[in-house]
Amino acid sequence: MGRTLPAWLGIAWIAAGTAVCAQVKPTQDLPPVIVTGTAAPSVEKSFRKMVQGMDYFETMRPVLAPDATLRFKLLPRKSGTDMDHILLEVIGTTFDYEVPIASDHTFVLRRDAKAMRENAIVTPNRRRLSMTWRTEIRTPGWPAGTRRLGDLRLECLVGLEADLVSNSNPFGRLAELFTDKQNYCNRKEAKYLFFAERPLFSVTLVAGTRREVLPIDQLYAAASDDPGLKSDLPYCDCEVLVDRTYFLPLGDRRWPDDTRVEFEYMDEGP
Amino acid sequence: MKRKACIAAFTASLCVACASSPNTVPQGHGTILTPQSALDMISVGKSRKADVSSALGAAIVIPFDSGYEVWVYRWAGADKTPRSATELVVLFGPSGLVAKSRVRPGYAPSD
Numbered sequence: 001m002g003r004t005l006p007a008w009l010g011i012a013w014i015a016a017g018t019a020v021c022a023q024v025k026p027t028q029d030l031p032p033v034i035v036t037g038t039a040a041p042s043v044e045k046s047f048r049k050m051v052q053g054m055d056y057f058e059t060m061r062p063v064l065a066p067d068a069t070l071r072f073k074l075l076p077r078k079s080g081t082d083m084d085h086i087l088l089e090v091i092g093t094t095f096d097y098e099v100p101i102a103s104d105h106t107f108v109l110r111r112d113a114k115a116m117r118e119n120a121i122v123t124p125n126r127r128r129l130s131m132t133w134r135t136e137i138r139t140p141g142w143p144a145g146t147r148r149l150g151d152l153r154l155e156c157l158v159g160l161e162a163d164l165v166s167n168s169n170p171f172g173r174l175a176e177l178f179t180d181k182q183n184y185c186n187r188k189e190a191k192y193l194f195f196a197e198r199p200l201f202s203v204t205l206v207a208g209t210r211r212e213v214l215p216i217d218q219l220y221a222a223a224s225d226d227p228g229l230k231s232d233l234p235y236c237d238c239e240v241l242v243d244r245t246y247f248l249p250l251g252d253r254r255w256p257d258d259t260r261v262e263f264e265y266m267d268e269g270p
Numbered sequence: 271m272k273r274k275a276c277i278a279a280f281t282a283s284l285c286v287a288c289a290s291s292p293n294t295v296p297q298g299h300g301t302i303l304t305p306q307s308a309l310d311m312i313s314v315g316k317s318r319k320a321d322v323s324s325a326l327g328a329a330i331v332i333p334f335d336s337g338y339e340v341w342v343y344r345w346a347g348a349d350k351t352p353r354s355a356t357e358l359v360v361l362f363g364p365s366g367l368v369a370k371s372r373v374r375p376g377y378a379p380s381d
Contacts, residue, residue: 201361201370213374215352216342216359223332224342243334266338266361
């Protein structure tokens with residue numbers, strides 16, 4: 001009893017503290033977990049994995065985004081990263097070649113049996129941790145400042161399948177918990193980080209007459225509910241893009257794939 | 271010993287979590303303001319951080335490297351979730367003046 005009483009007091013204290021906190025801050029406190037299948041800090045990606053993502057895109061496209069096209073996108077992860085003049089190469093054991101990059105930093109990957117056989121890498125000439133990658137899946141005809149939810153659902157699925165998210169520990173370690181990528185993207189509260197074109201002020205979902213503005217904890221990598229975010233940022237591939245990040249209720253099927261995601265940017269007029 | 275250290279660390283982390291959850295419901299002269307009345311106290315292009323802080327009290331502050339800063343005031347909703355909360359969001363430009371402001375309505379769980 002002499003040993004167990006202090007322990008029970010400790011537990012009671014913790015429980016009391018938890019209850020108090022629950023009253024003060026009842027919202028979910030999840031950190032902005034960014035999912036990935038690897039914690040590898042390198043800037044390069046596996047050609048095979050990226051093709052795997054392309055295959056998955058073709059499989060899921062009829063379901064989520066029948067008219068969409070897939071491109072890959074390079075994004076800065078560190079301030080000062082020169083995003084122009086990037087040399088992107090596919091490098092195998094017996095060959096290498098350059099992949100053209102568009103002015104918006106997107107590119108397509110050509111299927112290549114030799115690169116698959118040689119387990120080639122896709123690598124930009126930038127130092128490790130200086131950049132990150134995403135998919136860019138767009139249905140043509142949608143106005144500027146909007147995205148189609150089905151396209152973004154598919155971006156999550158293909159992005160995870162292709163292992164594009166570049167996080168390091170501790171984000172990477174946490175991410176390894178999420179081995180079922182498809183189910184992760186179907187979660188109502190999926191924390192897959194999307195990046196808008198410019199710094200965001202507001203994100204709104206619109207489907208028919210239904211309209212809903214996302215709460216602030218779905219913007220800025222949940223910075224509103226995470227006072228420690230600043231210290232975690234070096235581990236997140238959102239490090240210099242925090243003001244452009246947003247989460248979406250990907251698994252909430254009350255929002256159809258044709259839902260319009262509208263962006264209001266910081267630099268637009270009031 | 272390890273157990274004591276563990277409990278102490280856990281307790282400390284709980285306290286940090288509590289301390290980091292400010293009451294962000296705007297209060298003017300001791301009374302709780304409605305979202306619209308709080309919004310009305312802000313002038314885009316005119317109000318400074320000190321003006322907003324003085325009128326509405328402490329906010330959740332999200333600073334960005336660009337110099338922009340977002341302030342958030344919250345009114346808890348029925349089920350205490352972020353989705354049900356009403357929010358007043360104020361954007362300060364690098365100049366320190368309010369660049370934009372908006373009220374986000376809370377949504378009922380059944381919406």
